[in-house]
Amino acid sequence: MAAALSKSKDWILFVGFSAVILLLPWILAPIGAGYPDLLQKIAIFGIFAIGFNILFGLTGYLSFGHAAFIGVGSYMSLWSFKLLTMNVLPAMIFSVALAGLFAFAIGYVSLRRSGIYFSILTLAFAQMSYNLAYSVLTPLTNGETGLQTRAIRTNPETSLLDGDIRIIDQALGVQELGVPTTNFFGLSMSGMSGFYFCAILLIICFFIAQRLTNSNFGMMLKAIKSNQNRLNYTGIHTRPYLIAAFVISGMYAGLAGSLMAVTDPIAGAERMQWTASGEVVLMTILGGVGTLIGPVVGASLIKYAEQKVSSWNEGILSSFFDFLPETLQHFMVSVSSLFVGESWHTTLGVLFMVVVIFLPGGLMEGFRRIIERVTGGKKSAKPGAVESGARAPQPAE
Numbered sequence: 001m002a003a004a005l006s007k008s009k010d011w012i013l014f015v016g017f018s019a020v021i022l023l024l025p026w027i028l029a030p031i032g033a034g035y036p037d038l039l040q041k042i043a044i045f046g047i048f049a050i051g052f053n054i055l056f057g058l059t060g061y062l063s064f065g066h067a068a069f070i071g072v073g074s075y076m077s078l079w080s081f082k083l084l085t086m087n088v089l090p091a092m093i094f095s096v097a098l099a100g101l102f103a104f105a106i107g108y109v110s111l112r113r114s115g116i117y118f119s120i121l122t123l124a125f126a127q128m129s130y131n132l133a134y135s136v137l138t139p140l141t142n143g144e145t146g147l148q149t150r151a152i153r154t155n156p157e158t159s160l161l162d163g164d165i166r167i168i169d170q171a172l173g174v175q176e177l178g179v180p181t182t183n184f185f186g187l188s189m190s191g192m193s194g195f196y197f198c199a200i201l202l203i204i205c206f207f208i209a210q211r212l213t214n215s216n217f218g219m220m221l222k223a224i225k226s227n228q229n230r231l232n233y234t235g236i237h238t239r240p241y242l243i244a245a246f247v248i249s250g251m252y253a254g255l256a257g258s259l260m261a262v263t264d265p266i267a268g269a270e271r272m273q274w275t276a277s278g279e280v281v282l283m284t285i286l287g288g289v290g291t292l293i294g295p296v297v298g299a300s301l302i303k304y305a306e307q308k309v310s311s312w313n314e315g316i317l318s319s320f321f322d323f324l325p326e327t328l329q330h331f332m333v334s335v336s337s338l339f340v341g342e343s344w345h346t347t348l349g350v351l352f353m354v355v356v357i358f359l360p361g362g363l364m365e366g367f368r369r370i371i372e373r374v375t376g377g378k379k380s381a382k383p384g385a386v387e388s389g390a391r392a393p394q395p396a397e
Contacts, residue, residue, distance in 0.1 A: 018203045036191045041303045043198035044259045047205045049283045049295030051252020055245050057290035058221035064277045065122030068129040069099045069250040071272035073257025078147040078267040085168035088184050088262045099254020100247050107246035133269035146268030149180050182262050194263050288362030312340040
């Protein structure tokens, strides 16, 4: 009975999440966020954050190197576009596979340590990858200029190919007009069609993460987070589970990097910087570590702030406060301008501090508290209190 009820709740959550994602253009339109570019970023970074949460949220292992897998996915996709076809399917398959292999190599070494040592190792690997993309691997990455697609054309003087190869497209006789654009069997990956393609992949990734979280594998990852030493003492070898979680998380990041190249066919080393790894940590913590929806909420909030709050200027603030007396209006504009425009990171920092201090469980904890207040749900027991009939907690070993 309990299992059936839990499965029913999972399906309700999945259907509700899918409906909200597919209706995002209408849901976000009133706050000026219903345009394709922002919606695509929300979907892509939602995938990135969900994958990161599989590692950090379930095992407690904090990685500062996941931006490396974003870069691998982007570069692999661009080479697929340049060598094979502008169809995004091969690009995504190769990107996810290569990101998984790269994650296995990094995870195999990094997971020999835990805690801060693991975090520093992943950060070191990510920075090594970033510097390699800028210097040693320039023939593959094109250095600071980055990779981008070119049209297929033949030099009339030498009769040699002067541009991208795209073997599959040439074999199929695909005609290119102007700058080549990505497609999914003819469906353009720009505009709203590009968003819905990313949105469907986000829904699929959410479903996979939900199944993993509720599976025996997910229970083992939660047990590792709870007390890894106790599992080791009972004879359970936890490292294979950690490597598997790291690889799955890296594959999610590789898919996100591939989708970045799909919606904007260019790949640069800046996507591998440590700041990108730090950004996904903020997304997960803001939304709620260990929750399914929280990372997507955090990703949406940060991407909205990056696109919209950063564009607010004194003119917009003046029109917003025009109902106030002139002196008070100028004062409010002066104060508010410290938190918007180029200073939008200040707003993000303040929000992060408030969440960490008052809502350790992230925004999802805040939503849960509101729902409990509205529905009159039971308040959590006070620390140290023991419910009637419950066994008293045992002293820590």
